[in-house]
Every structure is written in C-alpha cells, then in structure tokens.
Amino acid sequence: MMKLLDYVINKTNEYIENMPKSLRKRYGQFFTSKETASFMAGLFVLPSNKQSLKILDAGAGSGILSVALIEELHSHNQINHIELVCYENDTNIITLLEDNLNWVSKHSNIDVDYEIRTENYITSQVFEYNNWLGANPTPEKFDLIIGNPPYMKIGKDAPEAKAMPDVCYGAPNLYFLFTAMGVFNLKPNAEMVYIIPRSWTSGAYFKKFRQKLLNECVLEHIHLFESRDKVFDKESVLQETIIIKIKKSNEKLEKVCITTTQSSRDFESISTFWAPYDTIVSGADKYVYLATNSSEIKTLELVNTWSYTLPKLGIPMKTGLTVDFRNRETLRNKAEDNAVPLFYSQHIQNGKVIFPIGKENEYIVTDKQGLLQDNANYLFVKRFTAKEEHRRLQCGVYLSRVYPKYKQISTQNKINFIGGLRNLSECIIYGLYVLFNSTLYDDYYRILNGSTQVNSTEINAMPVPPMDVIESMGKNLIAEHDTSVQSCDKILRSFICETDRGSKRYFERIASAG
Template sequence: MSLLDFTIKMTNEYIEKMPKSLRKKYGQFFTSKETAIFMAELFDIPQNKEELHILDAGAGTGILSIALIDRLQNMSYFQKIHLVCYENDSNVIELLKDNLDYVCQKAKIQITYELHTENYIISQMLEYNEMLGANANPLKYDMVIGNPPYMKIAKDAPEATAMPDVCYGAPNLYFLFASMGMFNLAPSGEMVYIIPRSWTSGTYFKKFRQKFLSEGALEHIHLFVSRDKVFEKENVLQETIIIKVRKTNHVPQKVMITTTQSNCDFSDRTTLEVPYHTVVSGKDSYVYLVTNEQEIEILEQLNSLENTLPSIGLKMKTGLTVDFRNKDLLRDTKEPRTVPLFYSQHIQDGRVSFPIEKEHEYILAEQTGLLQKNVNYLFIKRFTSKEEHRRLQCGVYLAKHYSEYTEISTQNKINFIDGLSNLSECIVYGLYVLFNSTLYDCYYRILNGSTQVNSTEINSMPVPSVDTIEAMGQVLIQARDMSETICDRILRSFIDEQNDRYQDDIERIGNATKTAS
C-alpha cells in the first residue's frame, strides 16, 4: 500500500464517522486521491538541494502533502524532506498525526515533520506585518501545497485584521491562506493550491489579486468543466480551480491552462498555452480563464477596444430597491403617489414590458433613495440560472413609453446602465447590440464564473466609442429585430471594419517608410 493509499483509506473511514454538517462548519472538504496526485505532479522538483522544506497549511488528514512525498521519495536528488503542517481542527488532528507517523516509518527517504495546532494565519501575524524587525528570520519553504478552508469570516475577525493589506470587506479564509502561503515561499519556490475561482475578478478580491500577482507568477491553471465533480464524495457545488504559482518577479511568456470534466481522470485533459498578459490583464489584475483558442480570440478582439462604460460617461449600477425590506411601500396596482418598480421579469425579448400583472409592480414615492429619474436605460438581469443559454440578458428601457412619470424604481436583482438621459435613443440600442451579442456574453463568462452579473466587471469591460455604439444602434433600429443573431452580425461587421482600417493603417505606414528610405 502506497503512502497516499494508506492516507486515503484512513480519511474515508473518518468521513464515514463524521457528519458532513460538522465538517462543513470548519470549511473541511477533503481532496480526492486523483486530485492530490495531479497537484503533486505540477511541481518542478529542484535538483540542487539535499533537503526540501514543504508547507501544508490547513492539512486536514495530510492527503496533499503525503501525495507530494509519495512522488518525491522515488527521486534521488535529495536525502531529506522536512514537512510543516498546520491544522487546528481537533476532530482531525489525531488522524493527521497517525498518517504522518506512518509516512515517517514507511518512506524510502528521511522524513521529519512539525505539526502546529495553532491558527495558521494569526500565528504569523507579526512576521507577515514586519513587526519583529531585522531579527525576524521566518522559515521559508521550497513547496507550498494546500486545500485551504472555504469559509467567509467577519471583516473584524482576527484573521482579517492580521492581513489588512489583502482584505476588503468580509474576506474568505481561502484567499488569506493563499496570500500567507506566498509569504511563506522561498524565492523561486512554488505553490499549488485548489481554491474557488471567485478571486479572479471583482472588487472584493482586488487587493488580494494585486498583491498576490505582484509577488508571484501564475504558471498553470487547471479548470473543471463540471463544478459538481471536484469534491465528488462531498457533494460540493463550487467553482473550483487548481493553480500553480511561482514566487518571482519574472513574468513568464505563457500560462498553461488544462481542463478536465471531473477529478476522476486527469489523463483525459485538454491543454492550452496562453500568453500571460491575456490571462492576467489590466490594472485590476483580472484573471481570464480561457479554455480554447476561440476564447483567446474573443479576449484579443474586445481588449483591443480602448474605452469602458465609465470612460465614455456611462456606468452600470445595481437596482435601488430591496423589495423584501420595503414591503410597506409596495403596491400591486397603480395608486396615487406610486411609481413603477421594475424587476427582471419585465425584461422580455430585448425590451422592457410594463405592467405584466405581477405583484408589487408599484412602489410609493416616499423614500428618495429608492427613486431614479425616468430617463432611458439599458436593464440587465443580475441573476441567471447555470443552465440558461446566456449570462447577459438585457432589455431596452425608453422613458417616453412611461411619460406620465418623472421617477421610477428598480429592484436590486437587475442592473441598469446610467448616464443616457441626454443621449440619443440609438445609443441605448447600440449598448443592447453589445451586451446581447455572443461575443460579450462569452467575454463575461470567461471573466466571471458565477451566475451573478456584477456591475464592477461590466464597467471594466472594453467597449467601442460612443459614435460607434450609436451607429450600431441605428442599424439595429432599422433591422427591427432584437435577436442575438442580428446583434452578432452588427457587432461582427464593426469588428471587421475596424480590422480593415487597422490593416490599411499598417500598409500606409509601411508605404510611407519605404518612400522615405
């Protein structure tokens, strides 16, 4: 029996005895054997050291670090491995110790270990924040491997206050573990972590991304097509990825991206090499998780645009009214002093339909904070189901259709693009062309894996100039067809025209250069 097989056997016995509800309380979901082997194989093994130092924070039963030791013990490059594990869940500590003792007895090379039962984050707060001065000499590791706890904590939790440089709002433990793991790495050391993909975009993780990706470089990303297959025995629905990061200031030319359907057969995977700056892009350090050449082309096409909504005077915002918190203001029918309250259900076939005999379609105009001017908008649904064809679902709202109102309200499950009051209706339709196109829908899916459409990401997406948006809107109005197919044709014709102009400019410059020489 291999070292890993023994650990898996003991872990499965633990899982059968311990209720999932109790393990979930600690954010405790165990890595499968196949995933552990794959993660261990991602490391480039240093060949110039006699001793390796490995860190496994949030070690659980030791599956990941023991999978790595199982691989390393068959290599002749070094004589000794020193493993440091952190685990403060009293339910699993004894099992972890038993597994590590077994490894020390059975491994083909010398293995020593330290088992720390204190809080991983808090125990290093002073070193992390450089509060120990020049005398501090914390141990640095050649390899860091981990499946950190996935658990949201309060913004004033001890772990959050210990790492203020990466926290924004109420953080999740998993990215605090990743950031501390980067701190623990030696120069050129490698980290392999299995974590949710949620950190790859959005304001919430911005500080973490910027620090994490300034101290290290992504070398490998592994994606699972089926999110319900990553922790198959745990029945966890989580958008999870595996990352390999090297602690270095040198940015590689390429990132390796692999994809599998599940964690059962990593041999059946697709492989894609992507330019680093296509994957990690922009001042917000968004990470674009592409899976094929077509998606790379989509990113390159849209990223060539130089504008965003805010740069052209527009901005996507979230609807103002949380309906269940304002029940006393809601009405089913029109009354004096009420205004329309728009929900995602009012977005139908590219337009906004109202009323639709839905309950609570009106709201009393008593709280100014819930009201907005009755001007033109593009409405976009904030939430869609995983199975729906499109993530971006939008509708054109024209104020002239509701001219009896000076104000309206929007429920917070829709977004709206603001700033259109003094602009042509054609621009509203042009924005619809963009966000109802396949190209923009794919771009958003690459950027954000959740079913929620966030205004932060939309406001960061590249868009054409106002004149071009207006021109596309004019074509859509003339077409009298709001379908995705028509939007795709209009946007494609613009992109092709832009590319033709770009090629003409190159030829002009080339001819001028030849003439001058």
C-alpha cells in the first residue's frame, strides 16, 4: 500500500503543476519537500504517558506536514488517537487538504479525527491572545505543533499586526506572527517544529518577537541548509530558511543541537554540532548566532571578551544620509560652486576612500542639513556585498585632511559610516579599520547575519574593545604601513588573550588560510 506521505506529495505535485506560482506567492505559499517534512516530524520527543495527542498545523496547505507527523507516529505504538486541527484559508487548496486528510484518516493505523478551520489563524484568536475574555479564559492548547507558515510582509495596520501588538515592530511578516501564536497555543513542556526564514535571529525589527519566543521557550534544535535555493521542492525560493524546534519551558539548557545539510533532499548526509546554549542565544536582545562548528564558537567567544559596543563608545554606526534617486535635483556629475562630495560604495577601494573617481552623480548641491555631515574622520563600510564575495565587511578609511576644501560631505545610503566627531583621531579610525577589516569580525558578522546586507543595528550590537585599545590598534597599523587583512589579523591577535589553545588554533587557522 502507498505510504501516507507519498500519497499527499503526489497529490500536491499535481496541484503545483496546475496552479500558477504567481497565485501561490500571493498567499506566501511554498510547499515543504517530502524529505524535509519527514525530518521535521522526526524531531519531536513524544510525551511518554499519553495515548492520545492533540496536534496543530497552522497554514496547513495540502497537509504535507500533518501527514508526515501522522506517519511518524505510526512507529510509536502507545499512540492510538490523534486530534488534528488544521488552519487553512486559501480557498484554492482547501478541497485538496480535505481530500488528503480524508484519505489518510481511512488508511492510517491510528484513529485520526481532523478538523479544517478556514478562519484566519491569527485574528480568530485575538481575544484569547490578548486576554480580553476576562479572568478565566480557556484558550485552546496543543501537545505538538508543526508548521510551514506563510512568508509574507503585511502592513503595520493589518488586522494580524494589530492582533499581536506585543511582538510587532513596524510592518511585520506573517511567518513570525504564526510562530508567536504557536507559542501561545502550546501546552506547558510541549514542542513546536517550524520551518521559517532565519531573518528573525538578529536585528531590531524582530527584537520583540525574539524576546517573547526565547523568554517563554527554549530553543532545542536548529537545522540549517547550506544551499538556500534548494529548500523547497519544485520551488525557486532564495529566502534563507531554517528549521527550529522549541519547547515551552523555562528549563536551563546547556547545549543546543545544530544540524546542517546541503539541501532539503540529503538528510542522509547530515552534520551535527552541539553548541553552548548561552553562546548561541545571547544578550538582552536575544540574538541567535547560527554557529555550526567549534571554530565558529571560538569566533563568538573571542569577540565576546570585549564588553563595549560602538554606541557605548559614542560612535554608533549610521547609514548613509542621501537616497540618491529621491534627491535627483541635487546631484551633480562634476564639481561646481557649493557642491560637496557624495560618497558611494564604489569610492571604497582597498581599504581607502578614493575621490573623485569620475562616477556619475558623485557631487551634491543642497542646503538640506539632513543630507549633509561634517567633513570629519570616518570609517566607511559597504552596506551590500554579493553572496559569492569573500568578505561581508568591506571598509575604507576616510580622513578629512585629505579633502581640506570641504566643510561638509554627504554619504549615499548604500554605505554605512562610523565617526564624524571632530575630536576623533586618525588613530581611532585606523583602529576601527583593524577590527572591521579583520577575519575575526568578518567571521562574527557572517555567523550573526546570513544576508549580504551589513545592518548598522547589528554592527552596533557587536562587542568592541575600549577606546584606548582601538586607538592603540590604529597606531600599530599606521606604524606597519600595511592595511591588508593579514596585518589587521596580526594586530588584533596581539590584543586578544591567547592563553587557551582554542584561541591559538583560531589565529593559526586564519593565518594559514590567508
């Protein structure tokens, strides 16, 4: 007899072939592969004292994850009854979901009672979630929750956003609202397995969500895919996606399991790493660092030896001031009266800021003070790099004395900058260059953020040395007359305690690689 999951996968493939992707994308609808669904279902640790389980699949689609979990439960002899609740409000797929669950319930070795709810998963629970039902609300709770929620941004005034104000900041994405509501729907000590983008793991945008999730639950398992374009079967999705397993508990974990595969089809060749929980989940903002080996853990530990941040030092990283396409009337191709330099990422070359380079629109004429900044010393950092580029952090030193004719300058918003204070010495700028041009800080940022964008919020959360150490690093770099990565690594190494073998091995590794 055909396996339950194979049947549903075949029916789903027929649906995909007949339903335009543009229509499915409107609902944020991407289907989980068979192998991924089976892996997710296998992550649950079942309660040992139960014969009946209540399961939730919100955004159920065609039922792939529900059926993968039912099939997994066939191997657990103590489970003889399942109460399954599926939320799905896409009218295009509800009939398929109904047909699939009906077929599975008739062919399963376990008694399956299923219910399909077509109302909005988020807004239908707004009263329970916000405790608007009085002193004794009875919200529905589940033993197991599995899900592949919709990935779709909504407006900050959307009903779903207004329903969950405690986790929203700006215009949210449905996937993390589904995840937060899933936490609400979990019984104490119950487990949830979701496949979601990794974007929530850092940054201010997801701060409230991270704090709620990781204050109420523990993160037991993270699975990473090395190829971001091979996660969803028959789909072209470039979103970097991870699988997480959480448990609704306040217990203190020492380790979190981090597994990695190349794609959604090779779970036979899986690598496993047990990482220190407090290193992976760190700080008041609950950043989640996706380290996959002991070398990356050492990277985090070395940077975390410092206790300052750029904002604490009074020099936060900021984003460039001028959005050029919104200020076309102010742009100039050549110098003229009252024009000042407008710096782009192209001006950052081999650790220096080169100007002019004959680029279009590299001057600006404006009296808008919001577009201008003092001609002071800065470290410029590119905001965007290509995925295949060797480094994420690419920076250049800007010294005001090189351009004495200008009192002010401007920066395009595709670069970030640190500095701008009149009393910020060249040594400090060169010291900042040592940090951000080093392998250590580039590795750290890659672990923190998987995207190709350098986010000032995340840079400002990274630990840095005190100002006197940064200044000393800069003096060393100036004396070296060598701004290469290797030189920065050598200088940084001399300021980091190397009494343990792990630190020595880290620097030996990057030296040999360089």
